Amino acid sequence: MPVNPELTERAFAPTAPYLVGREKVREFARAVFATAPLHHDPEAARAAGFADVVAPPTFPIVIAEATLQQLLAEPDAGIDFSRVVHGDQRFTYTRPIVAGDELTATLRVTSIKSLGGNSMVTSESAMTDVEGEHVVTSISTLVIRGDES
Amino acid sequence: MSVLDGLEVGQVVAERVFPLTRDSLVRYAGASGDFNPIHYRDDVAAAVGLPGVLAHGMLTMGFAVQPVIDWLDARGWVSDYQVRFTRPVVVDPQLGAVVTVTATVGAVDDTGARIDLTATYSDQTVLGKAQVRVTAFA
Numbered sequence: 524m525p526v527n528p529e530l531t532e533r534a535f536a537p538t539a540p541y542l543v544g545r546e547k548v549r550e551f552a553r554a555v556f557a558t559a560p561l562h563h564d565p566e567a568a569r570a571a572g573f574a575d576v577v578a579p580p581t582f583p584i585v586i587a588e589a590t591l592q593q594l595l596a597e598p599d600a601g602i603d604f605s606r607v608v609h610g611d612q613r614f615t616y617t618r619p620i621v622a623g624d625e626l627t628a629t630l631r632v633t634s635i636k637s638l639g640g641n642s643m644v645t646s647e648s649a650m651t652d653v654e655g656e657h658v659v660t661s662i663s664t665l666v667i668r669g670d671e672s
Numbered sequence: 673m674s675v676l677d678g679l680e681v682g683q684v685v686a687e688r689v690f691p692l693t694r695d696s697l698v699r700y701a702g703a704s705g706d707f708n709p710i711h712y713r714d715d716v717a718a719a720v721g722l723p724g725v726l727a728h729g730m731l732t733m734g735f736a737v738q739p740v741i742d743w744l745d746a747r748g749w750v751s752d753y754q755v756r757f758t759r760p761v762v763v764d765p766q767l768g769a770v771v772t773v774t775a776t777v778g779a780v781d782d783t784g785a786r787i788d789l790t791a792t793y794s795d796q797t798v799l800g801k802a803q804v805r806v807t808a809f810a
Protein backbone atom coordinates (compact mmCIF):
# COMPACT_ATOMS: atom_id res chain seq x y z
CA MET A 524 0.00 0.00 0.00
CA PRO A 525 1.51 3.37 -0.97
CA VAL A 526 1.69 6.24 1.51
CA ASN A 527 -1.52 8.26 1.43
CA PRO A 528 -0.69 11.59 -0.28
CA GLU A 529 -3.62 13.27 1.51
CA LEU A 530 -1.74 13.13 4.84
CA THR A 531 -0.28 16.54 4.03
CA GLU A 532 -3.78 18.06 4.21
CA ARG A 533 -4.57 16.56 7.58
CA ALA A 534 -4.80 18.51 10.85
CA PHE A 535 -3.48 16.66 13.90
CA ALA A 536 -4.50 17.46 17.46
CA PRO A 537 -1.76 18.82 19.77
CA THR A 538 -0.25 16.15 22.03
CA ALA A 539 -0.83 16.08 25.78
CA PRO A 540 1.64 18.41 27.54
CA TYR A 541 5.06 16.84 28.23
CA LEU A 542 6.67 18.01 31.47
CA VAL A 543 10.46 18.00 31.12
CA GLY A 544 11.87 16.50 34.32
CA ARG A 545 15.35 17.13 35.70
CA GLU A 546 16.10 13.43 36.14
CA LYS A 547 14.85 12.69 32.60
CA VAL A 548 17.22 15.33 31.24
CA ARG A 549 20.08 13.74 33.19
CA GLU A 550 19.12 10.24 32.04
CA PHE A 551 18.94 11.32 28.40
CA ALA A 552 22.20 13.25 28.73
CA ARG A 553 23.98 10.13 30.06
CA ALA A 554 22.58 8.08 27.16
CA VAL A 555 24.03 10.46 24.53
CA PHE A 556 27.41 10.85 26.27
CA ALA A 557 26.60 14.45 27.22
CA THR A 558 29.04 15.30 29.99
CA ALA A 559 28.78 19.11 30.08
CA PRO A 560 27.80 20.24 33.60
CA LEU A 561 24.81 22.30 32.42
CA HIS A 562 23.00 19.06 31.50
CA HIS A 563 23.45 17.60 34.98
CA ASP A 564 24.02 20.30 37.58
CA PRO A 565 21.31 22.93 38.20
CA GLU A 566 23.90 25.30 39.71
CA ALA A 567 26.09 25.10 36.59
CA ALA A 568 22.99 25.68 34.44
CA ARG A 569 21.97 28.72 36.52
CA ALA A 570 25.49 30.11 36.33
CA ALA A 571 25.16 29.93 32.55
CA GLY A 572 21.85 31.82 32.70
CA PHE A 573 19.35 28.95 32.53
CA ALA A 574 16.52 28.25 34.98
CA ASP A 575 17.47 24.59 35.41
CA VAL A 576 19.42 21.79 33.70
CA VAL A 577 19.45 22.15 29.90
CA ALA A 578 18.23 19.32 27.68
CA PRO A 579 20.73 18.06 25.06
CA PRO A 580 19.95 19.24 21.50
CA THR A 581 18.33 15.97 20.39
CA PHE A 582 16.08 15.65 23.48
CA PRO A 583 12.91 16.75 21.59
CA ILE A 584 12.91 13.36 19.83
CA VAL A 585 11.51 11.99 23.11
CA ILE A 586 8.52 14.32 22.77
CA ALA A 587 8.22 13.83 19.01
CA GLU A 588 7.67 10.13 19.67
CA ALA A 589 4.04 10.94 20.57
CA THR A 590 3.47 12.62 17.22
CA LEU A 591 5.07 9.70 15.38
CA GLN A 592 2.55 7.43 17.06
CA GLN A 593 -0.24 9.74 15.87
CA LEU A 594 1.03 9.43 12.32
CA LEU A 595 1.34 5.64 12.44
CA ALA A 596 -2.10 5.36 14.05
CA GLU A 597 -3.83 6.95 11.07
CA PRO A 598 -5.68 3.91 9.68
CA ASP A 599 -5.27 5.02 6.07
CA ALA A 600 -1.68 6.35 6.31
CA GLY A 601 -0.20 3.40 4.43
CA ILE A 602 2.99 3.45 6.51
CA ASP A 603 4.33 0.00 7.38
CA PHE A 604 6.60 0.69 10.37
CA SER A 605 8.66 -2.46 9.81
CA ARG A 606 9.83 -0.88 6.53
CA VAL A 607 10.62 2.54 7.96
CA VAL A 608 14.17 3.91 8.03
CA HIS A 609 15.07 7.29 9.50
CA GLY A 610 16.40 9.37 6.60
CA ASP A 611 17.22 12.70 8.14
CA GLN A 612 16.51 14.77 11.22
CA ARG A 613 16.66 18.41 12.18
CA PHE A 614 15.92 20.49 15.29
CA THR A 615 15.33 24.21 14.90
CA TYR A 616 15.21 26.09 18.20
CA THR A 617 13.89 29.43 19.37
CA ARG A 618 15.35 28.78 22.83
CA PRO A 619 16.90 25.81 24.66
CA ILE A 620 14.69 23.36 26.58
CA VAL A 621 15.22 23.35 30.35
CA ALA A 622 13.83 21.12 33.11
CA GLY A 623 10.44 22.44 34.17
CA ASP A 624 9.31 23.23 30.64
CA GLU A 625 5.91 21.90 29.71
CA LEU A 626 5.82 21.31 25.95
CA THR A 627 3.00 20.52 23.57
CA ALA A 628 3.77 19.18 20.09
CA THR A 629 1.66 19.62 16.98
CA LEU A 630 2.31 17.40 13.98
CA ARG A 631 2.15 18.43 10.35
CA VAL A 632 3.08 16.28 7.38
CA THR A 633 4.89 18.62 5.02
CA SER A 634 5.84 16.43 2.07
CA ILE A 635 5.42 12.96 0.60
CA LYS A 636 7.64 11.91 -2.27
CA SER A 637 8.34 8.74 -4.19
CA LEU A 638 11.89 7.89 -5.09
CA GLY A 639 12.94 4.65 -6.76
CA GLY A 640 10.12 2.58 -5.27
CA ASN A 641 10.54 4.09 -1.81
CA SER A 642 8.36 6.74 -0.19
CA MET A 643 9.80 9.67 1.73
CA VAL A 644 7.56 11.28 4.32
CA THR A 645 8.69 14.55 5.88
CA SER A 646 6.90 15.79 8.97
CA GLU A 647 7.35 18.58 11.50
CA SER A 648 6.49 18.59 15.18
CA ALA A 649 6.31 22.16 16.43
CA MET A 650 6.69 22.37 20.22
CA THR A 651 5.37 25.25 22.27
CA ASP A 652 5.58 26.08 25.98
CA VAL A 653 2.75 26.86 28.42
CA GLU A 654 2.69 30.46 27.20
CA GLY A 655 2.14 29.18 23.66
CA GLU A 656 5.59 30.41 22.61
CA HIS A 657 7.58 28.37 20.12
CA VAL A 658 10.53 26.45 21.60
CA VAL A 659 11.67 23.98 18.96
CA THR A 660 10.53 22.24 15.80
CA SER A 661 11.61 18.67 15.11
CA ILE A 662 11.71 17.86 11.39
CA SER A 663 12.02 14.22 10.34
CA THR A 664 12.13 12.42 7.04
CA LEU A 665 11.15 8.77 7.15
CA VAL A 666 11.99 6.52 4.23
CA ILE A 667 9.48 3.71 3.71
CA ARG A 668 11.12 0.99 1.67
CA GLY A 669 9.01 -0.36 -1.19
CA ASP A 670 8.12 -4.04 -1.67
CA GLU A 671 11.13 -6.07 -2.64
CA SER A 672 10.78 -7.48 -6.11
CA MET B 673 35.28 36.82 25.42
CA SER B 674 32.97 35.62 22.68
CA VAL B 675 33.30 32.06 21.47
CA LEU B 676 33.47 33.57 17.96
CA ASP B 677 36.66 35.55 18.58
CA GLY B 678 39.42 34.36 16.31
CA LEU B 679 37.29 31.57 14.88
CA GLU B 680 38.27 30.68 11.32
CA VAL B 681 36.59 28.59 8.64
CA GLY B 682 38.28 25.21 8.39
CA GLN B 683 39.48 25.25 11.99
CA VAL B 684 38.93 22.00 13.89
CA VAL B 685 37.36 23.00 17.22
CA ALA B 686 36.81 19.58 18.74
CA GLU B 687 37.35 15.88 18.27
CA ARG B 688 36.16 12.99 20.39
CA VAL B 689 36.09 9.22 20.20
CA PHE B 690 32.92 7.38 21.24
CA PRO B 691 33.31 3.69 22.10
CA LEU B 692 29.83 2.14 21.80
CA THR B 693 28.81 -1.15 23.34
CA ARG B 694 25.51 -3.01 23.39
CA ASP B 695 25.02 -1.44 26.84
CA SER B 696 25.08 1.98 25.16
CA LEU B 697 22.22 0.92 22.90
CA VAL B 698 20.11 -0.47 25.73
CA ARG B 699 20.70 2.70 27.74
CA TYR B 700 19.66 4.87 24.80
CA ALA B 701 16.59 2.71 24.14
CA GLY B 702 15.47 3.27 27.73
CA ALA B 703 16.22 6.97 27.80
CA SER B 704 14.61 7.71 24.44
CA GLY B 705 11.74 5.24 24.44
CA ASP B 706 12.83 3.77 21.10
CA PHE B 707 12.58 0.04 21.71
CA ASN B 708 12.89 -1.14 18.13
CA PRO B 709 14.48 -4.61 18.66
CA ILE B 710 16.92 -4.18 15.75
CA HIS B 711 18.90 -2.12 18.27
CA TYR B 712 19.39 -4.94 20.79
CA ARG B 713 18.38 -8.34 19.32
CA ASP B 714 20.66 -10.17 16.90
CA ASP B 715 17.92 -12.55 15.78
CA VAL B 716 15.55 -9.71 14.84
CA ALA B 717 18.31 -7.78 13.07
CA ALA B 718 19.23 -10.89 11.06
CA ALA B 719 15.59 -11.64 10.22
CA VAL B 720 15.15 -8.23 8.54
CA GLY B 721 18.40 -8.63 6.60
CA LEU B 722 20.68 -6.34 8.62
CA PRO B 723 24.41 -7.10 9.02
CA GLY B 724 23.99 -6.97 12.81
CA VAL B 725 22.48 -4.97 15.66
CA LEU B 726 22.59 -1.27 14.76
CA ALA B 727 23.04 1.81 16.88
CA HIS B 728 19.97 4.06 16.83
CA GLY B 729 20.52 6.83 14.28
CA MET B 730 19.30 9.23 16.94
CA LEU B 731 21.96 7.95 19.34
CA THR B 732 24.66 8.77 16.80
CA MET B 733 23.08 12.18 16.18
CA GLY B 734 22.82 12.67 19.93
CA PHE B 735 26.48 12.07 20.78
CA ALA B 736 27.96 13.55 17.60
CA VAL B 737 27.06 17.07 18.78
CA GLN B 738 28.65 16.64 22.22
CA PRO B 739 32.18 17.70 21.22
CA VAL B 740 30.65 21.00 20.08
CA ILE B 741 28.87 21.51 23.39
CA ASP B 742 32.06 20.78 25.32
CA TRP B 743 33.95 23.25 23.14
CA LEU B 744 31.21 25.90 23.61
CA ASP B 745 31.60 25.58 27.39
CA ALA B 746 28.39 27.60 27.96
CA ARG B 747 29.63 30.50 25.78
CA GLY B 748 26.78 29.83 23.35
CA TRP B 749 24.08 27.31 22.54
CA VAL B 750 23.00 24.98 19.75
CA SER B 751 20.11 26.72 17.98
CA ASP B 752 19.86 24.38 14.99
CA TYR B 753 21.15 20.88 14.32
CA GLN B 754 20.61 18.63 11.35
CA VAL B 755 21.96 15.34 9.99
CA ARG B 756 21.28 12.79 7.30
CA PHE B 757 21.67 9.15 8.23
CA THR B 758 23.84 7.74 5.46
CA ARG B 759 25.28 4.49 6.87
CA PRO B 760 24.39 2.26 9.82
CA VAL B 761 26.73 1.67 12.75
CA VAL B 762 26.89 -2.06 13.47
CA VAL B 763 27.65 -2.73 17.14
CA ASP B 764 29.37 -6.07 17.71
CA PRO B 765 28.22 -7.88 20.90
CA GLN B 766 31.80 -8.28 22.12
CA LEU B 767 33.85 -5.65 20.33
CA GLY B 768 31.28 -2.87 20.19
CA ALA B 769 31.92 -0.09 17.68
CA VAL B 770 34.04 3.05 17.77
CA VAL B 771 32.74 6.27 16.22
CA THR B 772 35.09 9.24 15.86
CA VAL B 773 33.61 12.73 15.58
CA THR B 774 35.43 15.78 14.26
CA ALA B 775 33.89 19.27 14.46
CA THR B 776 35.11 21.86 11.95
CA VAL B 777 34.09 25.49 11.49
CA GLY B 778 32.03 25.76 8.28
CA ALA B 779 31.02 29.43 8.42
CA VAL B 780 31.15 32.36 10.85
CA ASP B 781 28.89 35.43 11.06
CA ASP B 782 28.10 38.19 13.56
CA THR B 783 25.88 36.12 15.85
CA GLY B 784 27.18 32.59 15.53
CA ALA B 785 28.82 29.91 13.45
CA ARG B 786 28.06 26.79 11.49
CA ILE B 787 30.03 23.80 12.71
CA ASP B 788 30.27 20.81 10.38
CA LEU B 789 30.55 17.36 11.89
CA THR B 790 32.27 14.31 10.48
CA ALA B 791 31.33 11.04 12.16
CA THR B 792 33.44 8.08 11.11
CA TYR B 793 33.03 4.40 11.90
CA SER B 794 35.18 1.70 10.33
CA ASP B 795 36.79 4.27 7.99
CA GLN B 796 33.42 5.39 6.57
CA THR B 797 31.30 8.41 7.39
CA VAL B 798 27.91 7.59 8.91
CA LEU B 799 26.30 11.05 8.85
CA GLY B 800 25.81 13.37 5.91
CA LYS B 801 25.23 17.14 5.96
CA ALA B 802 25.76 17.11 9.73
CA GLN B 803 25.56 20.80 10.58
CA VAL B 804 25.31 22.55 13.92
CA ARG B 805 24.31 26.18 14.21
CA VAL B 806 25.79 27.67 17.36
CA THR B 807 24.55 31.01 18.59
CA ALA B 808 27.00 32.91 20.74
CA PHE B 809 26.02 34.50 24.04
CA ALA B 810 26.83 38.19 23.96
